Amino acid sequence: MLKIDTLTKRFGDKTAVDAATIHVTEPRMIGIIGRSGAGKSTLLRMLNRLSDATEGSITFDGEEITALRGAAKRDWQSRCAMIFQQFNLVPRMDVVSNVLHGTLNKRSTFATMFNLYPQSDIHRAIEILDRLGIAEQAPKRAEALSGGQQQRVAIARALMQDPRIILADEPIASLDPMNAQIVMDALRRIHEEDGRMVIANLHTLDTARRYCDRVIGMRDGRIVFDGTPAQLTTGVARDIYGAGADFSEAATSTAIETLDSHEARKAKAYV
Amino acid sequence: MLKIDTLTKRFGDKTAVDAATIHVTEPRMIGIIGRSGAGKSTLLRMLNRLSDATEGSITFDGEEITALRGAAKRDWQSRCAMIFQQFNLVPRMDVVSNVLHGTLNKRSTFATMFNLYPQSDIHRAIEILDRLGIAEQAPKRAEALSGGQQQRVAIARALMQDPRIILADEPIASLDPMNAQIVMDALRRIHEEDGRMVIANLHTLDTARRYCDRVIGMRDGRIVFDGTPAQLTTGVARDIYGAGADFSEAATSTAIETLDSHEARKAKAYV
Amino acid sequence: MSAADLDLVKSQADALFSRKRLFAVGLPGVILAYFVYIFFAFDLPGLAQRANWDNAVTLASDSWSYKTHVTRENGSGEMEYAVEGERKGAYPDGQRPDWVTGDDVITVDLGGGTLVRLLPDRRTEVEIPEFGLIKAQAEGREITTNLTGDLPDWISASSRRVGITTPEGRVTITGSKTEVFNYFPGWELFWFTFDSPYHGHGFGEILFGDRIDPDRGNIAGAVSDWWNNAMWRHRDVAWAIGETILMAFLGTMGAAMLALPLSFMAAKRFAPVMLIRAATRRLFDFVRGVDALIWTVVLARAFGPGPLTGTLAILITDTGTFGKIFSEALENVDQKQIEGISSTGAKPLQRYRFGVIPQIVPILLAQILYFLESNTRSATIIGAITGGGIGLMLTQAIQTQKDWEEVAYYIVLIVGMVMVMDSLSGWLRGKLIGRSD
Amino acid sequence: MTDATLGTPNGARSIDHIRASYLAQVQRRRLYGGLVLMIFVLLMVSGFMVADDRNAGGFWDGLHQIGDYPAEVLAEAWQKRADLPGLVVEFFPALIETINIAAVSTLIGAAAGLVLSLLSTRGLARWPRLIPVFRRFMDIMRAVPEIVIALVLIFVLGGGPVPAMIAIAIHTAGALGKMFSEVAENADLKPVEGLASTGATWAQKMWLGVLPQVAPNYLSYALLRFEINIRASAILGFVGAGGLGYELRNSMAWGPGRFDEAAAIFILLFGTIVFFDQLSSRYRNRLTEGHAA
Amino acid sequence: QEITEFRIGILGGENAQDRMNSYQCLADYTTEELGVETKLFAPADYNGVIQGLLGGTIDMAWLGASAYAATYLQDPEAVEPVMVKVNLDGSIGYHSIGFARKDAGITSLEDMQGKVFGFGDPNSTSGYLIPSIEIPQAGEGITMEPGEYFADVVFTGGHEQTIVAVNNGDIDGGVTWADGQGNWEDGYNSGALRKAVDAGLVDMNELVEIWKSEVIPEGPVVLRTALPADVKEKMTTLVDNLYETDPECTYGVFAGDSLGAKPVTHATYTSIVEARKAEIGG
Ligand SMILES: Nc1ncnc2c1ncn2[C@@H]1O[C@H](COP(=O)(O)OP(=O)(O)OP(=O)(O)O)[C@@H](O)[C@H]1O
Ligand SMILES: Nc1ncnc2c1ncn2[C@@H]1O[C@H](COP(=O)(O)OP(=O)(O)OP(=O)(O)O)[C@@H](O)[C@H]1O
């Protein structure tokens, strides 16, 4: 259903994404890993059409995505929700309004500017919030919420779009381990229950291993690994991260069970 | 030479310094410790006559300091330099000018208005900067310097005053451990080489222990300890800081050698 | 969450949104209602009627074109040729435009086939393609013509006066004289008037050609003739611009110098006496509140018309404004630097000089430069009231409503002047304060 | 780390070098400073002399007469003080007109400035390539003094409040546009990107993503403008655009006998300016402080 | 006492710089005669010149009769009238002319009832003072209170503005000045209407005269009383002889054809002063 073909993005001299080719035939939960600057965000932004590709193409169910312009492009964006590391909510607005922003594309500009959302949308927004366990926060301002709660609001906004694909750009990078787990669990559950495709940039190996059906590794803009979590050995990970022999997976871990043994392991490292 | 007698300062109901009595007979390096709000700063500010005492007296070499007014007071201030936690330099002026501010009291108001200082003063300022190892910074603006460098400029300004006493109000509180050491070393060296009296407020026990000949402990405005570093046992420190049995000296430490063993000690604490 | 709880949250959200909607629709509603009130209070329906679009057209076309008048005194038969009908723009004796020909019968070719013939015995003929020949005979105050029936609206004819307006030009005939106006694009005589020997010569010719006026070098002569051009008066315009900028500069700087010491008296930190502080603040409020407009009026009696009056009006008002801004800046100064200086035993003046001044200088400079630019604009307006500078020239040119090309020229100059002052002050700001602040 | 060179001062040669170069720098600074000061003093003094010379009355001759005119006005107003309340009521409609001109032009100008500022801010612009065009456009709108537009429009539209309103609105749009865009430049782009990812239109992104962030600052600037515009509309009245300025000019032209009218108008104008000045500075403080909190 | 400069004020009515230009020759003669620098000032309106004369910042000006009265009423000692312009026919008077647009169907003051009427500058004799007194006498029930006889009475600011406002239809009728000689269709021989016609601003076919005042005395050339006697004498002689020495300059100074100037005293203006006092007060 999703076909990415030699997709390339250049910023001046710098090639951020270099001829990436990915084929996805059924809704899967896919993790993209790679170190900082590998091009993960750039790839996702091109998928959502937040930025234009320099070369190559994206097709979804036969439709050429890279060629879309104007309203058609926005329509694609409404079908392909995106979640950001910094949540990217409107901090001074209340939670329900933020979730309702997921319907902007379907409603007239004028109506949305005057807050004229249909009641059914408002109710659905609250149901989605309830599904993510934060319905009580509905009337609060987004900025008053904790990071984990804000990210769940962002997921709710994504669900409000009722998208075929959910893209998530390091959704847990600014969260503490407890919240990270809640958010990843939510994404997985959405994938499983609704059958939506989820593509998530992750900077921790173990998260990718634990939650994803398929892992893609990027390095310097190129796709250097594409396989199941099982195929992702420490050797492969070393290749992806370009690390030496001192590479320790735990150094990038944020999962809670890892953390519990962290202190001990770190102490060991000092010995 | 310096005699502080039942010196008291009240702010409304609040007694910030309560009948402090200190006698110093020869130039020593004295550290004053005590927790925040103990009255350390207030005491030093009264010594420099930045604020007036409510009661009590200060005499220096037989001269009554608390009674000085106008020019005589300013003359005393010029003999008793002060160094501040936040450096209190003029950030937009260059380093040498800042150092030259130490001579303001000696020069005519008119000449200084136009930044006209004798060349000999300028040479001496640069020599002092050189002594403190920051002569290369001479032409830069003070705001362009790092914290440690700025504090050394402040010390240079103090030296420029050629004072009998140097007061230092938490000179290293806003510095990182490396710079803290440099600054404390400088103060100690000045004390030893020039024979100037140094009175420094310090908020870390080990710094006081390491650099001072005599340590004075304050609590709630009163002097609760006055003795040599050796007499400053952990029990006494607990009294001064009003801490419970869980008091750990290292928690307030910034010295580098302490820091090195910090990690280990912390690990120990967790065990 | 239980279903009941969820319903509660939903109804809360519904309430929240109806409140938001009310606000989102209500606020624009109030503004709309205000606009409706204004629509009638300002009589906009009446305005549409009153608006005179002919004037707009005149203005638009006159501002980039000029007309040459050909006038015959019907009594004496004397001819006059003058640009804009002004004496200063008159053709010297014996010269006339090349679209005027003939001696007994003088033919004026307005172009497009439109011809005006000035015949002896006070007769005038106007030949207009696709309309025909109009004949007019002046006799005493009476005009007799061959015009009959319904006339098109571009002809206005009575027994005393005939006016014909075509796209090519305009003709008016009265008993005493016949006038033909021929329109051309451009600002004629902008460089040299007819009495200058350099009129009609190109730049290349003047710069590199032979000496045109035997008494003077070409460049010196041309510059002097241009500078003293009686039609466009470049010298006076330059003076007027200079006067306007002078008013802004002196007013702003004078105000800043006056406000600085006063602002210390209005800042809590430097004037502990409540009475002095309050008095100074009220003084600032007063001079600001009276406003430059009223100051110009008050000062006009004492100093008469001229740039000094405008300068003082700006100076007085801005002293209030600067005083307020400066004293606010002074209240916000960082105590640490002052304390640092005090601790060395510095005298009070030295404390201000090194503890306070370095802190507020950037704020002061930024504000002063900002006001310098905006006062250039104010000086234009104030000049129009006190009688000085480019503002007066502009208002008078607009009020007499004929020299729209001069109006256009002044507008271009004023906008240019303000923009130059704007970028100048921006550049100085960057230079003196640095980008970071 | 060079910071650690506490105990090892520089060699004698390098310290001489530092000393010499610092002294040279001081010399240079003194020279420039002196030069700038001299030029400034020269400009001020010669400027004052030119202005004094080109003025009808000299500065020193006129100084003692400053009080003459206000004294005459006040004397007459005092004499007829019983009429003042009536006159204040009589001129109240003119005051309302002046305030209306300011209010409408501020509203229209702020709306236009809002759109222009968003169109000319990097990261937000609808057509990024047209940013310089919109900026230039705002520069020109800002540079044209109100009086120019007002007088030209009076010629076309006839006297009254509308030309003044349009003139002030145009200037306001330019001035506010610039200030607004400086605020918008510092706006957080994350919410905008978040909205973009849902397929929102440009208007939706601006309205929902940018406006909530910048609204307090915008409002504060608009209030300041309103205050300035009241003055502007009074001044434009003076050159023929209606409102209080027009009445003031007439009553002053009449001279003695009508000075009580002039005084009444002075009072209205002064009171209004001070009133709105105080009001706006209070609310502005609250807005920006509330924002910082 | 001595003077160091001589300052001539110029009244509104034309482009500021045009006026300055027409007066330059007079300034040159003055400099030659007095031996001090002569400066020209063109304030924005009548009031500017009046204030200048009162404040002692302007030494000489050619005032309108009403403006002179205003000056006299504020300070009888401030200025003294010395000269008055003589018209081609030897008279020293002119007229205030009421006019309206022909296509509005107004041909007389009666037709103006319920319409908007416009004055020029409040300090103008023909543009305000005289018509404000004489028009109410011209017909039954006519008053100058806005809303009584006329629907509204406004001030346009000056003669030019009145003409344009009537021509545009902003107001239904207004008053301006003219010498009353020559033909209506030319806008008379001289005056504000004539200038407007010459400038191509109005078509006299579209305007009608609805009222004409009694003869109004031309305004005087005044000198500040405080000037030294010899300066006053020299300047009086200079203006008196200007037409003989330089007719071209006289044309510019008096804004049109004239036979120069002749001496005049305050007596000529006592009625105007009384009128102004009655009308405006003070
Ligand atoms: N707007 C841009 N302009 C120029 N270069 C850019 C831009 N955006 C990204 N890059 C460059 O493209 C490369 C890939 O960036 P990208 O943000 O996609 O990496 P990433 O894998 O998401 O890293 P991170 O984990 O830091 O988010 C980087 O080298 C980055 O510097
Ligand atoms: N200007 C003042 N007005 C009122 N109270 C003051 C003032 N300055 C200090 N105090 C109070 O006096 C007490 C002593 O303050 P001081 O600053 O001397 O303590 P300190 O020991 O220096 O503490 P820190 O470590 O926080 O600097 C505090 O309770 C403080 O709140």
Ligand SMILES: [Mg+2]
């Ligand atoms: Mg990224």
Ligand SMILES: [Mg+2]
């Ligand atoms: Mg302290």
